[in-house]
Amino acid sequence: MEKTIILGNKKVKLVSSGASPIIYKANFQSDFFQDLGIILELAGIATSDKSEIEIMTEVMGNNRIRIFQQFAWTYAKNANQAILTLDEWLAEFEEFPIFDILSEVIELVVTSLSTKKA
Structure with missing residues (x-):
């Protein structure tokens, strides 16, 4: 699945595929x-x-924020192999509004795990 989201003030393309777990x-x-x-x-x-x-x-407990950022970066990396490391990528954004993009990242996760009926 492919999706373009607004993250901070930038459009970011995210792709979920079979490669996502490997990239992660x-x-x-x-x-x-x-x-x-x-x-x-x-x-x-x-x-x-x-x-x-x-x-x-x-949300702030148990390193959940970092793991969420890692998932978002993984999907962005799957869309664009040239993006920077996670920390460098995050530094490109003035803000990283987790609650604004949470549902969109969750949709990618769920879609990649669901089965298609024949």
Whole structure:
């Protein structure tokens, strides 16, 4: 699946494919599917009935923000092999509005894992 999002003030193309877990593992030495559980937790937290402060507190814990950034970068890298390292890429943005793009990244994740009926 391919999607273009607005991240900060830039258009960023994201691509989810069978290569995504390989790119993730090669760059972060972490298992894509294990970290995927954390991304799905983020989605649940962000859509809960909790207050904004409670949501922010939960999202900030357990390195969830960094893992989310790694997923977003992986999909951007899959779309454009020439992008910089994660830290250099993040430095290109004045802001990185996680809650603004969370649902779009989750959509890429879910679409890449779902099956198609024959």
